[in-house]
Amino acid sequence: MLKHWLLYYLCLCPLFLCAQTPQATPSGQTKDFFHQEGMKKVDGILPVYQHKGKVYLEFPRSVWGREVLISAQIDRGFDLVNRPAKSLGVVRVKVDDNKQVTLAQPSYADRMPEAFKEAVIEANEQTYPAEAVSPEGGIVIDVTKLLSTGSEWFSYSYTPIRGLDAQHASVTGASAFADGVCFHIQRRHGYSPERANVSSAITMLPEGSMPLWLSCTVSVLPADDMSVRLMEKDYGFQSLTFGDHMQDPYMKVTDSLMIRWRMEVSPADKQKYAKGENVRPLRPLTLCVDRHFPERFRPAVREAVAAWNNAFLRAGFRDALQLKELAENDNPATCQALLSYDLGTPDVERSYICHPRTGEILSCRINVGHGCTAALLDDYWWQEDVARNDSSTAVELLKGELLYAIGDMLGMRPSSPDPLFLKSSCTLDESSAWDAATGYRVFPDAKNCYEDRDQLRQWRKENRPKTDSKANLLNLYAGKLQHLQKQFRKLDKTQPADYRTLYKNGMQLYGRYVNEIARYVGSDQPETMQQEAMNLLTEYFFEGSTRFDNPYIRAHTTENRHTLLSSPATDVFTHLLSQETVATLQRAEWYAGKKDKGLTAQRFFQSLYASLFGNFEPDRDFTYEQLDLMLSCMEAWKNALNADEKSGNTTGKVRLETEWKHVKSQLEKLAESHPNPSMRSLFAWMSRR
Structure with missing residues (x-):
């Protein structure tokens, strides 16, 4: 009986020893890996080993099941300094029975009960075989290609950087810090600036290559999570x-x-x-x-x-x-x-x-x-x-x-x-x-x-603090426009080297101010505030913007003032004459009392006709700029009538059609009664649009 037990024990012993001994890697380095001649070790929470151009990263038992952050950046090169790279981010370290390291990124789209634990869905996994097992049981993996030429852990896309020269890529070193390790990498990339791509003979020029220095950090995250805060x-x-x-x-x-x-x-x-x-x-x-x-x-x-x-x-x-x-x-x-x-x-x-x-x-x-x-x-x-x-x-x-x-x-x-x-x-x-x-x-x-x-x-x-009302913004816009006029008057005295650019910027700024003021009309702001916005448009836009000009600068530049005003004018009239804006003003008219001074559809069109069209008076002179604004207004009006309705009611469209008929009839009268023949022709053309 004793012999049988002895034979049974001798048979099980090798199996038991195999189960306790780390599995040998394909190269058989587990035993002698750490004692190779020239092997260098960077000690820390994540030890790193370097040998003959190869770089290895150890995941000690203390980090198994923990989360680590993998991030990277361009340290310098191609005129870039500390520019971020698209990185793998947060991963969880898992080690299976086959001594393979898996970096897992679970899905957090669904949170299960018990303190916001994630669902058991591994959205992304990267598995790496062990190159060696440390005496303490840590798993060592080869990260040479991952860092030198790979894009699995990080990648980057910047305009001057072209293709990678893989033959000249290497990991130059590693340094430990409190929470992990930082790898230092040097790569070379093709460089072909646009102006050098083609010669005068339409011949493609050869690409050069330039060095790029990068860093990739692997940091062990704290074991305790930050408390979450739900959003409103x-x-x-x-x-x-x-x-x-x-x-x-x-x-x-x-x-x-x-x-x-x-x-x-x-x-x-x-x-x-x-x-x-x-x-x-x-x-x-x-x-x-x-x-x-x-x-x-x-x-x-x-x-x-x-x-x-x-x-x-x-x-x-x-x-x-x-x-x-x-x-x-x-x-x-x-x-x-x-x-x-x-x-x-x-x-x-x-x-x-x-x-x-x-x-x-x-x-x-x-x-x-x-x-x-x-x-x-x-x-x-x-x-x-x-x-x-x-x-x-x-x-x-x-x-x-x-x-x-x-x-x-x-x-x-x-x-x-x-x-x-x-x-x-x-x-x-x-x-x-x-x-x-x-x-x-x-x-x-x-x-x-x-x-x-x-x-x-x-x-x-x-x-909760008391916040200022948006009503003050209209006063700010008015002050900015007044200041803008002063700057236009003194523009020629500043003697800038780039007249054209500065003048163009001033006109664009004027257009942005006017557009922001126009947004108040038909908005959810009080009708009195909308009336104030309409008054500002009348003063600073509909009656012409000649105050926002400098004759000397305009005479010495090739900038087309009409072109600069065309885009903001189109935006202003597209908003003011939209079916939604007019419908809002029409509803305000229905509910307005006799003493109400807020903006209604009637007051809006009266103001528009008086300022932009001069009340259709036959002896009124119009500047070319005002005529351009009229054309922009009529074009936006026509587009609004042809636009598909976004809501079920037709309030805005009906009022637009009614006022459109009125405008056309008045323009037809001006086409016959205005003393200037060219004006008569223009009004006739506008009435037929």
Whole structure:
């Protein structure tokens, strides 16, 4: 009997040992992998091994089942600095029995019960075989091709960058940081600028190649999730939509999560915070400024951050945003929030990566392209009486751009400075500060996201600031138009080198102001406000815009004033004479009392006829510009009559047809009675349209 047990044990022992011993890789490196001559190790939370041009990444047992963030950026090259690459994002590390590493991206479209756990749907998976197993049981995979030539983890598309030269791509090194590891990569790409593509003989020129330096970071995310915040329509934040199975036991409810940074109250400060005192957040958000960012623009960065810190006081946090100016030895790729300056696209571009389950922003980049404020300098001169070559103007305009870029970085809905009010856009408005308080106010006593939403609703109800009415905007538009006239009068005295461009910008700005005023007519604003808008159109548009001109500049440029006014005139009349606008004015006429002074359909057409058509008086002289406006009006009127109805009622169309007959009859009379023969011919032609 003892012999039988001994034989049975000897048979099972090899099987048992095989089950405990890590499976050998195809190359048999498991045993000797870590002791190869020349093997270099970068130690850290995610160890990296380098040997003879090969790069290996280890996933220790401590990160199995954890989530990691894979992100990348262009460090430099092709006039780009710290530009983000499209990256894999958040993945979960899974290791199966075959010692394969799987990076999984589950679907979070549906949230199941129990603290918002995701549904068991693996939307995307990438599996990598083990090259070795560390003595502690960590799985080592080969990432050489993934980083040097692959596009599985990251990719990028910028205008000057052409095809990859795979033979000259390599991973030059790796460096560890607190949460993970950063790989340093060098590639070469084809470069063929458009102006060099074709020679004078229509012969294709050979492409060159240029180096491109990149970084790819793999960061281990915290084990505890950020508490989620449910979204409301008026919260002013970006959001993630999902199907919630917890709010209704019988069906799925569509809801959304707010996208924001993790901003928490330190346990030691909870009592102070509950009493209404401002406290420093547990982890302030650090905005790193690249060392190549121009010194003359850094005051704009500091002022923009200070403005947002002031807004965060409403959320109960002080010094929520921190500035860090990077030194030469700092690695920009490992910064969560990074601000850079380069010669790329002349714009302020921003991007971020957020957690698809919680909405937590994990990384963001703000990239300022050289010349981003150049297009705004002329508009700023027209709006404000400042010198065009004043360097402080560019700093102020950049501050305005950064205010909105930081707002986007904080998770708020994308926005940009108002091109019609550039100076006021350089300060943080009340609504943006209120949105920040809504997104980042903390309610430590809330047991779950539903209680958090209820407490936030109550807090907003009790603390909502008084917002200014839109009525003040009309006064602002009137003031801007008055200032615009002054700038036109002094345009020839400024002696700009680019007369044509500056003159064109002024006319375009005039057209935008007039269009915004026209939008009030037929809107949901009070009828008295609509009447005020109509009065402004009469004064500054229908009676001609000769005040918005400079004869000297017009005589010395080839710019066609009619062409510049044609587009805004078409937009104004298309809105004013649309069936929807006229229907709104007609309804206001039906319900207007005898003492009401608001805009009605009758007052609208009377004002239009008196200002634009001169009340159809036969002895009235019209400028060519007024005649052009008449033609634009008649064309928009005809299009409105032929347009398909968007609603079931015909109120607007009936009134338009009635007034159209009246206008045609009056034009026919002018075609016979006006003393100017050319005018008579023009009115006759207009009446037949």
